[in-house]
Amino acid sequence: xxxxxxxxxxxxxxxxxxxxxxxxxxxxxxxxxxxxxxxxxxxxxxxxxxxxxxxxxxxxxxxxxxxxxxxxxxxxxxxxxxxxxxxxxxxxxxxxxxxxxxxxxxxxxxxxxxxxxxxxxxxxxxxxxxxxxxxxxxxxxxxxxxxxxxxxxxxxxxxxxxxxxxxxxxxxxxxxxxxxxxxxxxxxxxxxxxxxxxxxxxxxxxxxxxxxxxxxxxxxxxxxxxxxxxxxxxxxxxxxxxxxxxxxxxxxxxxxxxxxxxx
Amino acid sequence: xxxxxxxxxxxxxxxxxxxxxxxxxxxxxxxxxxxxxxxxxxxxxxxxxxxxxxxxxxxxxxxxxxxxxxxxxxxxxxxxxxxxxxxxxxxxxxxxxxxxxxxxxxxxxxxxxxxxxxxxxxxxxxxxxxxxxxxxxxxxxxxxxxxxxxxxxxxxxxxxxxxxxxxxxxxxxxxxxxxxxxxxxxxxxxxxxxxxxxxxxxxxxxxxxxxxxxxxxxx
Numbered sequence: 001x002x003x004x005x006x007x008x009x010x011x012x013x014x015x016x017x018x019x020x021x022x023x024x025x026x027x028x029x030x031x032x033x034x035x036x037x038x039x040x041x042x043x044x045x046x047x048x049x050x051x052x053x054x055x056x057x058x059x060x061x062x063x064x065x066x067x068x069x070x071x072x073x074x075x076x077x078x079x080x081x082x083x084x085x086x087x088x089x090x091x092x093x094x095x096x097x098x099x100x101x102x103x104x105x106x107x108x109x110x111x112x113x114x115x116x117x118x119x120x121x122x123x124x125x126x127x128x129x130x131x132x133x134x135x136x137x138x139x140x141x142x143x144x145x146x147x148x149x150x151x152x153x154x155x156x157x158x159x160x161x162x163x164x165x166x167x168x169x170x171x172x173x174x175x176x177x178x179x180x181x182x183x184x185x186x187x188x189x190x191x192x193x194x195x196x197x198x199x200x201x202x203x204x205x206x207x208x209x210x211x212x213x214x215x216x217x218x219x220x221x222x223x224x225x226x227x228x229x230x231x232x233x234x235x236x237x238x239x240x241x242x243x244x245x246x247x248x249x250x251x252x253x254x255x256x257x258x259x260x261x262x263x
Numbered sequence: 264x265x266x267x268x269x270x271x272x273x274x275x276x277x278x279x280x281x282x283x284x285x286x287x288x289x290x291x292x293x294x295x296x297x298x299x300x301x302x303x304x305x306x307x308x309x310x311x312x313x314x315x316x317x318x319x320x321x322x323x324x325x326x327x328x329x330x331x332x333x334x335x336x337x338x339x340x341x342x343x344x345x346x347x348x349x350x351x352x353x354x355x356x357x358x359x360x361x362x363x364x365x366x367x368x369x370x371x372x373x374x375x376x377x378x379x380x381x382x383x384x385x386x387x388x389x390x391x392x393x394x395x396x397x398x399x400x401x402x403x404x405x406x407x408x409x410x411x412x413x414x415x416x417x418x419x420x421x422x423x424x425x426x427x428x429x430x431x432x433x434x435x436x437x438x439x440x441x442x443x444x445x446x447x448x449x450x451x452x453x454x455x456x457x458x459x460x461x462x463x464x465x466x467x468x469x470x471x472x473x474x475x476x477x478x479x480x481x482x
Contacts, residue, residue, distance in 0.1 A: 002365050009361070015352070087348040091406065094313055094342055095365040097335035261276075262315040 003096040003104040010079070011108035017075035017116065024064070024071050024120030028052050031060035032128055047132040048161035052124045053168050053227035064120075065226050069201035071120075072113035072176035077183030077200070078193040080105055085193075093262045102257035105184060106250065113180035118173035125165050134162045151229045152238070168227035171238070175225050178242060179204060181249035188256055221245070265291040265339075265413040265445045271321035272311055274469075281307045282318070283469040289447065291413065294440050296460030296477075297449040304469040305449040306344060309416050312447065313342050325414070339413040343420055347403025351392035355402045356385045359409055369410035377409035378402075380435050382428055396423040404432060411439055417448045421455060433459060 011017060031052040038057065039045050048054050055061050064071075083089040092101055136159060157164040182200040190196045208220035218224060218231035224238050267289040274282040282304050289295050297305040310316040312323055314336040323330040325337050349358040355378060363369035375385040381401040394402065400423040407415050417436075421429045436459060440446055450456040456463060457477055465473035 002367060006361065006365055010350070087344075087346060088350070090313075090315060090342065090344060091348065091362050092365065093315055094336050094340050095362070099335075259317055261310075261317055263310070 001100060001104065003092070003100050004107055006092075007104040007108040008111065011076040011112045012115075014076060014079075014112075016078075017112050020071050020074040020112075020116040021119060023067070023074075024116060025123060027060055027064050027067075028120040028124035029127070031055060031058055031064075032124055032131075034058050034060070035128075036131060041131055043133065045132055046136075046161070047125075047129055047134045048157075048165060050128045050132045051165050053121060053165060053172075056228055061226070061228065065222055066205070067201070068117060068172070068176060068222070068225065069179050069182075069204050070197065071116050072180040073183040073197045073200050075112035075116050075180075076109045077113070077180050078187075078196040079109070080184050080187040081190060081193055081196040084187065089262055098257050098260065098262075099254070102253050106181060106253055109180045109184055110177035113176040114173040117176035118169050121169045121172060125162070125169070129162070136161060151232050152235055165227065172225050172227075175221065175242060175245075178245045178249065179221070181246070181253065185249045185252035185256070264443065265326055267312060267414070267445065268324040269308075269312070269321070270324070272308070272318050272323065273320035274307060274311065274316060274318050280469050282311065284321070285469070285471055286321075287464060287471060287474075289445055291445040292440060292443045293461040294436060294446040294448060294459050296456040296463040297447065297466055298453070298456060298463055299449075299466035303466045305466050306418050307469075308466065309342070309344055309418055309447060309449065312414075313337065313340060313344065313416055315344075337414055340416065341407035341409065341412040341414070342416040343403040343407045344416065344418045347399050347406070349391045349399075349402060349406075352390055354388060354390055355383055355394070355398075355405070356387070358391060358402070359406055362406060363409065373410045374405075377405040380408070380431075381405045382431055397425065397428065400424055401428065404435075408435065408439060411442065411444060413444060415439065415444060415446045417446070419449060419451065421450065421452070429455070
């Protein structure tokens with residue numbers, strides 16, 4: 001559909017998408033530089049230890065996962081609010097139906113968030129792979145608490161650590177897409193572009209604190225996105241939480257877009 | 264040939280009556296003027312005809328197809344309602360090119376022609392945020408007329424324009440009307456509205472209180 005192409009063009013050429021990518025890449029590269037500076041390149045460290053997703057030595061891992069909702073929403077999440085506020089959506093809604101417009105917005109927001117999160121994590125992994133060998137480390141060595149059998153992808157983590165990293169890059173990017181849809185679903189409730197972009201982070205931090213649970217069961221979104229798995233998440237918990245976020249946001253966007261006045 | 268049939272159109276927003284049982288028939292080859300005080304319902308009626316406003320009661324039928332039932336938006340329409348709004352980081356030409364990509368029916372030549380007609384340079388490298396108020400208004404008009412859609416709706420199109428530009432826009436509108444298009448305009452300037460319009464509807468409190476055919480002798 002033409003409207004999807006139109007929205008994707010706007011989204012991927014926006015300055016906010018570039019800013020978001022830069023923020024993510026800077027954090028990921030700083031982590032790697034700090035890691036190399038601290039531990040050197042003596043061959044004693046492995047790829048999976050140096051990758052930002054599983055690196056527990058420095059604060060960059062926490063930093064990245066806490067601001068992940070911002071990295072996801074910043075590229076294009078506030079665009080619906082801006083289109084409504086400036087009246088630009090009038091230009092679109094006389095050439096496209098409201099439901100098509102909402103679908104195109106959703107796809108553009110999802111994909112920009114996906115790329116904004118996946119690219120820095122993948123770049124960090126790629127660059128780290130140039131310095132650190134992809135050895136299989138002792139099972140209990142790679143993380144502060146080690147990986148237990150009840151945690152997800154344990155075997156992949158133990159025998160194919162690089163694949164484990166790639167799986168988590170995809171999981172994080174998919175979660176980022178679903179989280180970014182929140183900024184679209186709240187666009188009609190907020191009073192500024194800033195609020196539309198920042199509110200999802202507030203929602204996910206608060207909900208994650210409330211749902212953190214314990215080391216054996218976790219419903220916290222921010223906790224389950226972290227490849228360090230400092231909280232044990234079962235696959236069904238991750239699937240349920242993802243589907244709930246995606247379904248709730250999609251339903252709100254669909255209901256509020258379908259029959260509404262463009263003023 | 265286009266025909267717009269509005270029947271019993273009603274709309275309330277936050278309890279306030281915006282449109283109150285409006286009925287009218289508009290046919291192509293004419294310019295219709297909407298006259299009325301601020302808040303009388305002119306702009307809302309234009310929004311309803313454009314498909315932007317969903318009525319509580321009544322219908323807008325365009326060429327036999329009911330808006331929001333048979334079609335989600337008019338098939339061939341150009342509008343300038345309230346402030347022209349475009350993407351601030353792109354040039355005027357780029358903005359129109361992007362919007363034209365939504366239908367795929369407007370060529371690059373159509374876009375350039377529309378810009379030249381309103382007095383803008385298609386090769387101007389300035390981005391929209393650097394435009395003056397008059398240039399923004401002209402770009403809004405160019406957006407509405409590019410590709411010469413069957414229905415053109417212009418709300419206060421000459422507000423920010425100088426005399427020469429106003430003359431130019433008037434000529435363009437008359438030329439487009441003579442090609443058989445249907446034009447609806449709202450304008451505060453009574454003389455300009457009477458000069459341009461073939462029929463004037465006076466709107467008060469969301470209702471049509473008068474309909475006047477304008478003949479050459481009236482001007």
